[in-house]
Amino acid sequence: MYSFGIYDSGIGGLTTLCALKKVFPFSDFFYFADTANSPLGTKKYSDIVAVVNDAVDLLKRKSRVQVIACNTASTVVKPKNTFHLRPDLEKLVAERTLLLCTPATEEALKLGDKGFAIADTKNLATAVEILGETAFKANDFSLFSNLEGYLKKIIDEAMAEKDIDTIYLGCSLPFLQGNY
Numbered sequence: 001m002y003s004f005g006i007y008d009s010g011i012g013g014l015t016t017l018c019a020l021k022k023v024f025p026f027s028d029f030f031y032f033a034d035t036a037n038s039p040l041g042t043k044k045y046s047d048i049v050a051v052v053n054d055a056v057d058l059l060k061r062k063s064r065v066q067v068i069a070c071n072t073a074s075t076v077v078k079p080k081n082t083f084h085l086r087p088d089l090e091k092l093v094a095e096r097t098l099l100l101c102t103p104a105t106e107e108a109l110k111l112g113d114k115g116f117a118i119a120d121t122k123n124l125a126t127a128v129e130i131l132g133e134t135a136f137k138a139n140d141f142s143l144f145s146n147l148e149g150y151l152k153k154i155i156d157e158a159m160a161e162k163d164i165d166t167i168y169l170g171c172s173l174p175f176l177q178g179n180y
Contacts, residue, residue, distance in 0.1 A: 003027035005063025007055045009040035013069030016085060020067065030062045039121075041072035041102020048104060052077040071101055075108040089114070097166040098158050119158035 004027055006017050017031050034040070037051045052073040059066040059082075066082040068074050074084035094115035101111070106118050127150055135143040155167060 002030035002063040004065050004067060005030045005032065005059030006067045006069050007032050007034065007052075007059055007073065009034045009038050009051070009055075009070045009073060016067065016069035030059070032058060039102055040070060041076075041104035043104070045076065045104070048072060048076050052079060056082060071105045072108075076104050089116075092116075092166060092168060095162070096164055097168055098155065098162070098164045100154075100167065100169045117158050117162045117164060119154050121154060 003024070004020055006013060006020070006029060008014070008016070008031070013031075013033070017029060020027075021029065032055060034051070034055060037043070040048055040051060043051070052068070052070075055073070056066060056068070056079045066079075068079055068082050068084035071085065073079065074086050078084065089109070089111075098117045098119055099106075099111060100119045100121045102121065106112060111118055127147060131143055131147045135141050158164075
């Protein structure tokens with residue numbers, strides 16, 4: 001059995017895995033990248049709940065400690081008896097921050113009401129997956145420049161009318177919350 005089971009439905013969970021590996025270098029990890037359901041945050045609420053509950057069940061069978069490294073799962077479903085990542089919004093200046101998140105995370109946290117600029121990232125996880133797979137198969141990592149161009153377009157569009165100085169992918173700079 002693995003010490004840590006990590007669920008990720010998008011592109012930010014690898015930062016969580018890397019951080020945990022640094023803190024717990026002698027632990028074993030089971031990383032579940034749920035690309036079949038990505039992007040999770042564009043699905044109906046009932047579908048999100050079903051997917052996350054299935055993922056948590058899998059993690060519980062494979063690990064002692066379960067970590068949900070997905071903003072949508074952490075903010076919409078809030079799985080019990082897991083550690084889950086939540087964006088630490090209190091440390092950000094809303095008017096100067098661009099958040100990269102899914103529509104479900106935006107709705108669950110009522111981010112628009114708090115004054116944050118929100119980038120439309122519903123296709124970002126899919127783009128990363130497709131370009132990543134293509135780059136690895138072709139052994140041509142210059143293909144990631146296409147992703148950088150796509151990400152720049154998303155960010156430029158979201159920043160067009162605001163004076164942004166912080167761009168935040170919620171699960172990349174999270175605080176870990178337990179709810180046992």
